[in-house]
Amino acid sequence: MGTKLKSKMFEREKDLQSIYRKLFCQMVITAALYAVIGVAAYLVIIRLLERVEIAHSLLNWVELHRVSGFFAYIVIGYTVILIYYWKKPFSYLNDILTATSSIYQQDDKSIILPAPLETIENYLNELRSDVQESKLAAQNAEQRKNDMISYLAHDLKTPLTSIIGYLSLMNDTPDMSTEERAKCGRIAVEKAQRLEKMINEFFDITQYNLQQVELEKETIDLYYMLVQLSDEFYPLLSANGNTINLLADENLTIYADPVRLARVFNNILKNAISYSYPDTEIIVKGKKAQNNVIVSFQNRGKTIPKQKLTVLFDKFFRLDEARTTNTGGAGLGLAIAKDIITLHGGCITAESDNETTTFIVSLPLTEV
Secondary structure, X not given: OHHHHHHHHHHHHHHHHHHHHHHHHHHHHHHHHHHHHHHHHHHHHHHHHHHOHHXXXXXXXXXXXXXXXXXXXXXXXXXXXXXXXXXXXXXXXXXXXHHHHOOOOOOOOOOOOOHHHHHHHHHHHHHHHHHHHHHHHHHHHHHHHHHXXXXXXXXXXXXXXXXXXXXXXXXXXXXXXXXXXXHHHHHHHHHHHHHHHHHHHHHHHHHHHOOOOOOOOEEEEHHHHHHHHHHHOHHHHHHOOOEEEEEEOOOOEXXXXXXXXXXXXXXXXXXXXXXXXXXXXXXXXXXXXXXXXXXXEEEEOOOOXXXXXXXXXXXXXOOOHHXXXXXXXXXXXXXXXXXXXXXXXXXXXXXXXXXXXXXXXXXXXXXX
């Protein structure tokens, strides 16, 4: 962005130099015309005086003082012309400075400059638009930061409160039965593991935001990866009577980071299973399309409203708030998936219609 700004500033500098050259040319032309008009006026006056007999004395006076008169005419005229064109650049500069001061104003009025400064006017209006967008982006970033702090406080507090509660119960009840103590200990461990998972997610999303992640790419057997993931989710699938139908070329490969790409597909597939109707099929497709590999995950479930589709990959977004406190994650799974795909030079989108939701991942075949 700095290079782009420097380039634009250099262009504006050339525009100003062009304006100065035009003003100089105009000044020279005006001075020449002024001199020509003076000579022409002198000749016309002489001709008129020669035709009038009673004006011979005036004619003699004009002839006698023509050198000094013409000198005075030139000095006065050229002085006015010089002052006018001398002040013109300062007038333009004042207009530019006044317009520059309005760049940071929070109104919708466009900057208007004199016609010769049209390119400067366009540049300042573009700069003003960029400044307003930057301000809005900064405000949105500040709001997201505040939201993140709020979500962090809430999401970390819930399992932590449970852990403290069960450990306190065990500590305050020395005569608790072995079975009850084991039950409380097991629940406390589960909550601690959930807390650890959430903290890891927060750490991961921070890394991706700061672009501190270096991908370790290699050629991956994509078909085998999808088969492995399908097998890993078998217990979760069978609990609700769901199945996975994998439709992909067995020779499908891609150049990517295997660990992080597996995490993307894991997050998407887990999401598809969580929101699928019982006893329905989840269709996973993989194919090559020109210079990309397209992997899609389609499941049958409630249609996602359009307004939620636009924020589905936002951090901390949860499709179903009612199920997140005890069983859901921090709302970072799809956000992390999007960041990983973006690092690979690809994109991820979602479609939902007629109780069918499809996540589509597009990745370049080779290194970008």
